Amino acid sequence: MTNPLFDSLFAPLEQRSKGLLRLANGARLSGTEVFGQIQRAMAALAEAGVKPGDRVAVQIEKSPAALAVYAATLGMGAVFLPLNTAYTAEEVHYFLNDARPRLTLCDPTRAAGLAPLCAAFGGALATLDAAGKGSFAELGLGHLPPPVVPRAGQDLAAILYTSGTTGRSKGAMLTQDNLLSNARALAGLWRFTDQDVLLHALPIFHTHGLFVATNVALLSGGEMIFLPGFDIDSVLRLMPEATAMMGVPTFYTRLLDDPRFTAERAAGIRVFISGSAPLLPETHQQFRERTGQAILERYGMTETNMNTSNPYDGDRRAGAVGFALPGTELRLMTDEGPAAPGAVGVIEVRGRNVFAGYWNMPEKTAEELRPDGWFITGDLGRIDTEGYLHIVGRQKDMVISGGFNIYPVEIEALLDEGPGVLESAVIGLPHPDFGEAVFAVLVGRKGEDVDPVAALESLQGRLARFKQPKAAVVVTALPRNAMGKVQKAELRRLYASWFVK
């Protein structure tokens, strides 16, 4: 193989007359058609002066053209750097300054804001809109596509900036081998074949939509229903055409909120997969009651691709993220060494899926990636007697109150069972006596009132006193990012002075 990732995911499209993408407007694109777009994008990248190892930053809407840019960047031996479309120009400045891409692609509406910065470090800027129009499309006109550039497994394929929910965003460097080995492991485990049609409503600037969903579908030769976002009407309309769906938990709660989502509508889907944020056991349960199907939950992160998955056959357990993927090792560590059986520890993983380090941040890399290859995820986990991993929270979310370590997930699970409670977020807030005090933010079910006092009283006798929240508030919704993760830092900021008036 000359360029393992390109050769496995995209080269086969050249000969593939069968469909690859189905779009929301009913249009269908064959593999050959998409391959043509990839070749035009490669010609445009060459014209823009992109060389092997250069970064190509993109902040563009999800579209076939955007997929072609991803493929073409890999084909050129360059490094794909997708940016969340919600980032403001000011935020994008940070990433561009850090990564110094040879070329930045943006929507035409954003070009004026980014041009001065790109000019300052000598990078080119071109535009590409969701319809595939813009200066980038014109760059390659009349030029032959250059040949695919050979790459080795350890060469960089992408840099993905972490969502930065707990600190400064870091650029995770992912190699060809990281991505290809993970796509192979997942496609095998989840039984993807060329008969599959994946309902793809995730963004492609994040590991979930870009690598888990897209790479797995491409590797197995299946089709994708490629939607620009999660629009409930389109998702429900197109679901009967699909055989698999991947989503964040909010996709599944939104489906359950809609009476049009029925067992009949879901019947053609052989597997619903969830990840990127915890799936509430209640959602798992409701989904099973509505459709007769068990959502398959998996766990991963930008730095490591996917690490664990519930089994395809066998018990897909609510509240658990399953077992280590083939080729990935997993362990739980405490300050004193490996966690005792059943005890909570920091999840560490090792394997071909684990990234090469943080771009421009050797100290951060050294803090989190051990010399022997173990990556310290910062997630807290527990392994049950049957070997299933349970995520207990983030290390940085752990509350230390009066010297005791408290894991919010345990408290959230009990609060969620309370009368009228849909979901909850437990955080630690500064407290004059305890250092930190446990605080609960509750969301009620539609049309139901939640009494915060009663919610806290329901914990009596079920949870040690020191773990019980000292106060609770009720809100209409929890702050979430694009991947459905609860923004606990935002909650801590909002309620920072609750106990220290």
Ligand code: AMP
């Ligand atoms: P990201 O790098 O944006 O994909 O975020 C990765 C983080 O999301 C992980 O470190 C976990 O904290 C969280 N996460 C991903 N999948 C799950 C899951 N199935 N359950 C709970 N947390 C998850």
